[in-house]
Amino acid sequence: xxxxxRIAEELDxxxxxxxxxxxxVLDDVTYLDGNSLGALPAHVPARVEDVVxxxxxxxxxxxxxxxxxxxxxxxxxxxxxxxxGAAAGQVxxxxxxxxxxxxxxxxxxxxxxxxxxxxxxxxVRDEILVDATTFPTDGYIAESAARMTGCALRPVAPAExxxxxxxxxxxxxxxxxDYRTGRLHDLPALTAAVHAAGAYAVWDLCHSAGALPxxxxxxxxxxxxxxxxxxLNGGPGSPAYLYVRRDLQPRFDxxxxxxxxxxxxxxxxxxxxxxxxxxRGRVGTPDILSLLALEAALDVWDEDGVSVAAVRAKSLAxxxxxxxxxxxxxxxxxxESVTPAAHAERGSQVAxxxxxxxxxxxxxxxRGVVGDYRAxxxxxxGFTPLYVGFADVERAARVLARTLVG
Numbered sequence: 377x378x379x380x381x382r383i384a385e386e387l388d389x390x391x392x393x394x395x396x397x398x399x400x401v402l403d404d405v406t407y408l409d410g411n412s413l414g415a416l417p418a419h420v421p422a423r424v425e426d427v428v429x430x431x432x433x434x435x436x437x438x439x440x441x442x443x444x445x446x447x448x449x450x451x452x453x454x455x456x457x458x459x460x461g462a463a464a465g466q467v468x469x470x471x472x473x474x475x476x477x478x479x480x481x482x483x484x485x486x487x488x489x490x491x492x493x494x495x496x497x498x499x500v501r502d503e504i505l506v507d508a509t510t511f512p513t514d515g516y517i518a519e520s521a522a523r524m525t526g527c528a529l530r531p532v533a534p535a536e537x538x539x540x541x542x543x544x545x546x547x548x549x550x551x552x553x554d555y556r557t558g559r560l561h562d563l564p565a566l567t568a569a570v571h572a573a574g575a576y577a578v579w580d581l582c583h584s585a586g587a588l589p590x591x592x593x594x595x596x597x598x599x600x601x602x603x604x605x606x607x608l609n610g611g612p613g614s615p616a617y618l619y620v621r622r623d624l625q626p627r628f629d630x631x632x633x634x635x636x637x638x639x640x641x642x643x644x645x646x647x648x649x650x651x652x653x654x655x656r657g658r659v660g661t662p663d664i665l666s667l668l669a670l671e672a673a674l675d676v677w678d679e680d681g682v683s684v685a686a687v688r689a690k691s692l693a694x695x696x697x698x699x700x701x702x703x704x705x706x707x708x709x710x711x712e713s714v715t716p717a718a719h720a721e722r723g724s725q726v727a728x729x730x731x732x733x734x735x736x737x738x739x740x741x742x743r744g745v746v747g748d749y750r751a752x753x754x755x756x757x758g759f760t761p762l763y764v765g766f767a768d769v770e771r772a773a774r775v776l777a778r779t780l781v782g
């Protein structure tokens with residue numbers, strides 16, 4: 377046994393979250409792709425079977441009331457809220473991340489425009505800033521939202537946002553964690569800068585929620601969106617969520633009004649009157665099967681007594697140890713970490729630049745280490761502290777080294 381293997385055993389033995397691993401369906405594969413799709417919580421299949429066989433198969437239409445289907449979007453939103461640092465009543469679950477980005481960004485521009493009242497109104501706010509390094513879909517949505525609202529779109533690196541803001545800026549769309557590099561951006565400081573310019577901050581939390589503290593309420597974030605199939609382990613295509621800060625809810629004007637967000641959804645009125653609260657973020661009939669699979673997956677946080685602070689501490693320890701193992705095992709110059717070393721700037725993944733990254737990842741997967749590849753040259757390894765251990769980390773680095781030399 378090598379020294380690093382021995383250290384990994386000691387770290388796993390002392391890990392306060394080690395017992396949570398048993399709550400997931402895992403095998404001998406070293407799974408480091410939870411930043412793309414989280415592992416299956418072991419109790420979810422039985423819960424989904426109950427939804428299908430009893431709630432749908434026996435109760436049928438009665439389940440909208442008797443099984444709580446109708447209130448699922450806000451009920452499950454309240455389950456996610458503490459994981460992103462929000463009080464209840466501000467998160468609603470439904471639709472995809474892309475759809476929720478569109479709702480949030482257009483609503484932000486509309487609120488910025490509505491804020492120009494009175495004779496002393498400032499200049500028209502007709503500009504949207506978007507993270508230039510964003511996941512492509514966010515950029516596509518931002519471009520469409522800009523066209524719809526008559527705004528100019530400016531891609532800006534997150535570090536340059538404070539200097540790029542102006543009195544014409546309506547909204548800023550940013551990623552909390554860069555999906556390629558794992559860089560964690562400064563949400564408190566950037567939100568404060570956006571507010572100082574009189575604009576609205578929209579944050580994409582896809583690569584941070586469930587992996588590290590977010591602090592939406594604490595830092596006064598206006599609007600936020602995120603997926604649930606990564607660190608929240610909700611399953612493939614599980615619905616996303618939308619956060620609308622409580623004091624903004626009366627002004628939240630969704631570009632996708634639907635009967636589910638109507639003040640009287642069963643009134644079937646021809647004129648639209650929005651519901652109060654975060655329910656304004658709903659649109660159409662919710663995807664019940666996926667919603668309730670997600671709700672079951674979230675039980676892991678409650679039943680195992682998991683805190684976001686404990687998850688963050690382990691995440692940093694795992695990524696530190698992985699970088700240490702890579703440094704010890706991998707030949708010099710073969711890979712380069714593009715993930716920041718500083719804890720304050722690191723999410724829960726490590727990205728390594730490698731000339732033949734696509735082929736290397738293919739061989740790693742064949743050898744039982746699953747990460748993923750991002751063009752043109754990045755190996756991504758995601759660390760979900762709920763089920764990844766230090767022995768997994770050491771093995772991944774060891775197999776990577778063997779793969780790179782032969």
